[in-house]
Amino acid sequence: MSSIWIIPGLALPTVIGWLILRILEGKTPVLFKWERWIMGFVLGLTFTMFITFLIHITTEMPLNRMGYLGVQLVLTLLIGIVWKIKVPSTKCQTNILTWNLELGTWNLELSRPLKIIISILLTWTIVKILLTGVTFLLLTPPFLGDTVDNWNLRGKIFFSEQKIVLSYPNPKGELATGEINTYPPAVPMTKASFASIAGTWSEPLVNVVHLLWYLAAIALLFFSLRRVTSTLWSLGGTYILASLPLYLIHGTNPYADVYLSVHIFTAISMLFHAITTNDSSQRQSFLRLSAFATAILPFTKNEALIIHTPTILLVLVISLLWMKRKKTMSRNECVQTLLWYAGLLAAVAIPWIAFKWMNNLTFGNAQSLSGINIEWHPGVLKAIAINTFLESNWLLLFPLLIFLLIIKKHIAFKTPLVILTGFFLIVYLGQFPLYMFTFLSTEALYQTGYARGLIHLAPVVVMVVTVLLSHCFSHNNRK
Amino acid sequence: MSKTLLITTLLLLCPLTASAVEENILNFEGSVPVQWEIHDFDVAKSTPDGLLINTTQDGYMTTKTEFKRSIEAIAIRLQTNQSMEATLIWKDSSIAKEGLVTFPFIIEGSEEVQVINIDLSNSQFWTSHATEFGLAFPRGANVLLKEMTFYNWNVFEKLCHGSLSFWKFDTFTSHSINFVWGPWLTFNPIARADMHIKDPPFGISGMWVFYIVLAFGGMWLLWKRKTKGTQAALASFLILFSILWLVHDLRMGSELLSYVRNDWRDYVTKGIGERSFRSQLSFPDTTDQSMAYIKDEPYYIFFGPTDTTVYFSIMRYLTYPNLPISDGDKMNQAKHAITFGRNSEIDENGNLIVDGEVVRSGSGSLLRRFNKYGSIFQFKE
Known part of the structure; x- marks a missing residue:
């Protein structure tokens, strides 16, 4: 029952996220009603932890119940005032704010066998997620390395010490610096905040949020596809x-890769929708949302700072140049967009990077990037092929993706979908040289890190695959 | 007409599948079958209960062979109370003109007669064309060899066992967070029984089944494209893809639910003292029961299994701010020591011995053994 404390732990951060998203949408709301709440939970929680982190390192405010709740209350109040002033009071300008998913109509349109198939798959999927989530996160003890070496351990230390700690006890019982302290503290702080509000550290309480991030990823993909x-x-x-x-395994165990994936997906999918829409004001709303989600990324995991954020910025710049050339966006709009991204990103990345610099924290993914020796590592490509095609990590997702990219190359590469396709290919193929020529080869050879890189991209890949599949069955678009 | 043909074909196949596994048995009870060459056994005596073998140095026995069929697996029925690493040996002149190819296997000592099943179908060195075959035992062995059975399965049985292995699940291990093997194919029951005891599993990836079906489906639809049209052929291919996806999801979803079932069966529904948790067995019981002893101790000694640091990390996490230590100056100040999966005892001087080494000197005593693997010790000073 301790996990019930997740509700007060999440309430204000979710409201903060909702308010920020609504402010960013401005006069043109573009998110579905529930999509805004779910995205608000994801981004609001990370944003709240970032602000708490900032206040803590600058004022030495203790990270206890008062500290966490105080920041959340003040933030809610301040952002609430901005929301009240900035956002028009009219309830819903368009029905896009409502639950307009046409769920009422598909009853009429679908054949009975199709309805049965959907019902079976829905039940099967819910059963799988609930049983694995409840068992692995709530009913069984910690089992996996990174849970007890990083995410939960750091959270418990922050909770116990009521501060951000950058050294951890070694087998001699002495405090030592390690590579795990280079990770952004967002996830451990989230856990520590729940425990602080509850007044005790409890496994179910600090673990259940992983299931919520997983469900959020699934839900946000649905809304984006819709x-x-x-x-x-x-x-x-x-x-x-x-x-x-x-x-699913990552979504139901205390690891942070699904958490990162949902942030990445939010940032890149909002950019995709911005480029897809023909309405200028909707485009600006989507771009501001994407800018906010991108800005949060460096505070999620190290990979986001060195791989995903730069790639999103690259895709953004290319997209803006393309839109400018097509005369869909004016020079002013492009500059304004770049300023949104640069301003929000700087607000998060500069303090975080400065903190890292001042504390001699490295920038790699738990590994220093300095002094890398470049040499060929045999066996990497074979290991990658096995993980991608001969194990069941992804079912048949990647053969399907390759097939669809070939037969629907026009849609994949010559429509706005290229934002998602290009982002995936740049990030994915960009990691290959790291595995093939650096000490990171072990991440592929021993299959310890390669698949996690794909976890981060899974919602993006599924979005691409689904859109391409829908075009395969569309009689209007046979290209 | 086609239905009749199908039924007839199935009926014709029945005798083949009913013929079951082909066994070639060498029984040593009462007499020694075939001619054997004995090398360096002190005793190799035929008894009514089997061939009694005693060695004071490494020795082996071989016989000339001419297997009529492909041998996929071997079962050795024997009795010994010693645990040892024995070896299958055979001569394959394509690998080495002289000498023998070796295939080690483990015998766990037991008072009872035991059967050791050895799969050879997944050994890249095994050949049924071996001209000599035998067994080797290490020095000091005392074994009663009762029977050797050589197995061969026909193609239909192999298909049947391949299908069964496709649905044999792995367990939730430390690598499950990085990758899951998924369906795996072995083609006899002996290989299937042990397929997940090593990584990668015995056999080949079951993903090939999907790719083969997709390849045939794709080729058929390419051929049909002219009559059905490209769009219809593509739709048919993607429907085939969807069906395979559903099968695959069913397979993997069932595997994940089997992890859930194992956790409920072995951990969630069991009381303290009876629980077993995945590969960590009774470790959660040890941690739970030792908490009361160390809750006021800033430092305590902890030694977990040697091949991984995750046990130490779990202890550090669970007991923080109380810290486990396994090295350094604070060792002799610790008032309690917990061991799990290690040979640990207090010697006559009160020192804590772990795997034969003194890790904490002083006036120690055993406080409690939690189960087969866990212990807690107390030190007065």
């Missing part, structure tokens, strides 16, 4: 993501 495909295809894409075994 913008560009039918309800049926959106459900199909959601099923595809929920059926990936390794993604």
Whole structure:
């Protein structure tokens, strides 16, 4: 029952996230009603932890119940005032704010066998997620290395010491610096905040949030797909993501890769929708949302700072140049967009990087990037092929992706979908040289890190696959 | 017509599948079958209960062979109370003109007669064309060899066992967070029984089944494209893909639910003292029961299994701010020591011995043994 404390732990951060998203949307709301709440939970929680972190390192405010709740109350108040002033009071300008998923109509349109199939798959998926989530996160003790070496350990130390700690006890009982302290503290702080509010450290309480991040990833994919495909295809894409075994295992164990994946997906999918829409004001709303989600990224995991954020910025710049060339966006709009991204990103990245610099924290993923020797590591490509194609981590997702990229190359590479396709390919293929030529080869050879890189990208890949699949079955678009 | 043909074919296949596994048995009870060459056994005596073998140095026995069929696996029925590493040996002149190829296997000592099943179908060195075959035992062995059975399965049985192995699940291990093997194919029951005892498992990836079906489906639809049209052929191919996806999801979802079932069966529904948790066995019981002793101790000694640091990390996490130590100056100040999966005892001087080494000197005593693997010791000074 201790996990019930998750509700007060999440309430204010979610409200803060909702308010920020609504402010960023401005006069043109573009998110579905529930999408805004779910995205608000994801981004609001990380943003709240970032502000708490900032206040803590600058004022030495203790990270206790008063500290966490105080920051959350003040933030809610301040952002609430901005929301009240900035956001028009009219309830919903368009029905896009409502639950307009046409769920009422698909009853009429679908055949009985299809309804039965959907019902079976829905039940199967819910049973799988609930049973694995409840068992692995709530009912069994810690089992996996990174849980007890990093995410939960650091959270418990922050909770016990009521401060950010950068050294950890070694087998001699002495405090030592290690590589795990280079990770952003967002996830451990989240856990520490729940425990502080509850007044005790409890496994179910600090673990249950991982299941919520997993469900958020699935839900946000559904809403994102719903913008560009039918309800049926959106459900199909959601099923595809929920059926990936390794993604489910990560969603139901205290690891932070699904957490990162949902942040990445939010940032890049909002950019995709911005470029897809023909409405200028909607585009600006999407771009501001993407800018906010991108800005949060460096505070999630180290990979986000050195791999995903730069790639999103690259894709953004190319997209803006393309939009400018097409005369869909004016020079002013492009500059304004860049300023949004630069301003928000600087607000998060500069303090975090400065903190790292001042504390001699490295920038790699628990590994220093300095002094890398470049040499060929045999066996890496074979290990990658086995993990991707001969194990069941992704079911048949990657053969399907390759097939669809070939037969629907026009859609994949010559429509706005290229934002997602390009982002995935740049990040994915960009990691290959690291595995093939640096000491990071062990991450592929021993299969310790390679698949996690794909976890981060899974919602993006599923989005691409689902959109391409929908085009395969569309009679209007046979390209 | 086609239905009749199908039924007839199935009926014709029945005798083949009913013929079951082909066994070639060498029984040593009462007499020694075939001619054996004995090398360096002190005793190799035929008895009514089997061939009694005693060695004071490494020795082996071989016989000339000419297997009529492909040998996929071997079962050795024997009796010994010694645990040892024995070896299958055979001569394969394509690998080495002289000498013998070796295939070690473990015998766990037991008072009872035991059967050791050895899969050879997944050994890249095994050949049924071996001209000599035998067994080797280390020095000091005392074994009663009762029977050797050589197995061969026909193609239908192999298909059947391949299908069964496709649905044999792995367990939740430390690598499950990085990758899951998924369906795996072995083609006999002996290989299937042990397929997940090592990584990668015995056999080949079951993903090939999907790719083969997709390849055939794709080729058929390419051929049909002219009559059905490209769009219809593509739709059919993707429907085939969807069906395979559903099968695969069913397979992997069932595996994940089997992890859940194992956790409920072995941990969630069991009381303290009876619980077993995945590969960590009774470790959670040890941690739970030792908490009361160390809750006021800033430092305590902890030694877990030698091949991994995760046990130490779990202790550090669970008991923080009380810290486990296994090295350094604070060792002799610790008032309690917990060991799990290690040979640990207090010697006559009160020193704590772990795997034969003194790790904490002083006036120690055993406080409690929690189960087969866990212990807690107390020190007065």
